[in-house]
Amino acid sequence: MAGGRSADRPLPCPRRATRAAGHDDHGAADMPLRRLPMTACLLALAACWSGAAHALTTCSATMTHLTFGPVDPLGGLVDTTATINYQCTYSSGLLGNLYGVYARLCMSIGTGAQGSGVQPRQMISGSGDAMMFQIYRDATRTQVWGSVDTPGTPPLQRDLQFTILGVGTTQTGTATVYGRVPAGQTGLGVGAYSNSFSGIHTRLSFRYNEALLSLGTFPTDCGNANNGSFAFTASASVAPACTVSATTQDFGAVSGLLRAAQDATSTVSLRCTYRAPWQVGLGLGQNAAGTARRMTGPGGLIDYELYRDLGRTQRWGTTLNVDTVTGTGTGATQSLTVYGRVPAQTPRTAGTYTDTIVVTVTY
Template sequence: MKWLRTGSALILALFFQCLWLPQATAATNCTATQPSLSFGAVSATGMTDVQGSFSVTCNTFGLSLLAGARVRMCLSIGAGVSGGGNFNPRRMLNPSADPLQFQIYSDPARTQIWGQRGNAIVPNPVLADFDYSVPVLGGSQTRNFTLYGRVPAQAAAAGSFSNDFSGIHTAIEYRYAEQLLGTPPFPASCTSGGTAGASTSFPFIATATVANQCQFDVVTHLSFGSVAGAIDANRDQVSSIGLTCTGRTAWQLGLDDGQNADGDVRRMRLGASGSYVSYELYRDAARTQRWGNTLNSDTVTGTGTGALQTESVYGRVPAQPAVPAGSYSDTITVTLTY
């Protein structure tokens, strides 16, 4: 009889132990796909908008009864490896460490900067809640998110730009709550409350390319004035060519020999007559370096800064015999190569 009571107590203890086993919970795991944020070729004078998307999936397995799970999540984006701590605006760099300003927003109107939880400058991460059932074989939910990128108009250098948002520069922080029967309340925040929590990331690289671009801003005419009688002394005058090129864009300015050249001697012509006045154009104020149109030889070279650059054209009419009175002219073609 004593043995039977002992056996009954043992059976009763096992019964209660088995009754409580189903209350053990299963870990919830959330993972993200990798977004892409490629601006492609952007203009230094215009605005470029793109967007990239990714998804986050939360899975819960191992609950042995019909159950529910709720997840509260914060998705943060930092300054990026090349950001130098800058959030507003963010920046990309080219191999020469020139910056290209850009921004990442959480809304299509591009008014809400996608920030980082706890950041003093842009503290607003994207908040998301997951709410799904977890039957015997487990349950999951997937949500999609969009990065809204913008490169504003700016004076940018040419090159390929990037910023790597890896490591600590993206974060998904979440807390989850599980319940065997019914629906549990949401955790208090993405870092407190609920059953447990974890963190992961969604690394990506923001990229953009600024092409080499140049344009003429102003080209002034070169007037040598009037001479009475013979040209018995040099007549020197200066005109200018203004251009703007994206930063680090190598350029060359060439001048052809005009419409009336005799060999490599430039000439102005009196109307449709056979009367000419010879002249020359130079790259230097001393008028020793003839300005021609052969690349890497007799052109003027420079590198763009993103701002207006002005080059002087040094003209000279040398002393020469008297010619018939009248107005002499020539047309020079300016070539900008970059």
């Protein structure tokens, strides 16, 4: 679209006077014609042509989508980039080739349709969760990309120049858009996030100066006109994820006679993405006989069992939706108690008895 224009005003064109040699209407003697110096003629002619250039400079821009891909709320930051392609075309009559054009473009990015501010910007999921992110003008991601309407967060500015004989040509350029999703957003839920930057949420503003023989300068600013847009979408996704750890279940010192049951507890800790359903299963161990867990030591094997409840009636296994513990992630650490029991059984030789259990989280 056309932007603001400033150019030299045309000067009046001199008209050439003629008279016949050897003739005077008033009987006066013949007089020689006076000639203007060549330099003055050229300047006068150029001044005449300036008014006939009828130049027009149009500019436009497009942008690729800002795609972050998978984001792990329990992990680190995620960076990505996009590209803006911009161009200006100089159109004029033949005399326009005597002029150069100096175009200054500003590309503004607002809050987006799903945003509520620029610092920070946000993407929204189908569940209404907000993911904070930011758009920057520099690779170090310190200069927030803003708008001509927000002096504290300016837009990206670029210049394009046309020299003489540039009528009908197009000048192009590219700029990198730098995006970042910061770490520490542990409350992000599972889902697809996006923010649409279209319509009023992006704006191309530009102004240009036309200068005879390209003896000019760029405008001091881009103005704030809406000369076009460069729609794009910022997007990211959050997939279910979990981390897990467990403490040792220590039954302590037990009489070798094993005449009474011995109980103990331990803890499984997991941290899963918000809204991610999970199930925790406990394996049979390394010495099991069928479904019976056993510890091994100097005197052979000692039977024991692990349960999901304090009453030790609900065995803890690995069959999903049957003998596992289920829940939903909160983004924070969740702790589960493992209830263990060594039942009364025949005496064993004194010593240390152990087993290893694999904890499995399905999400």
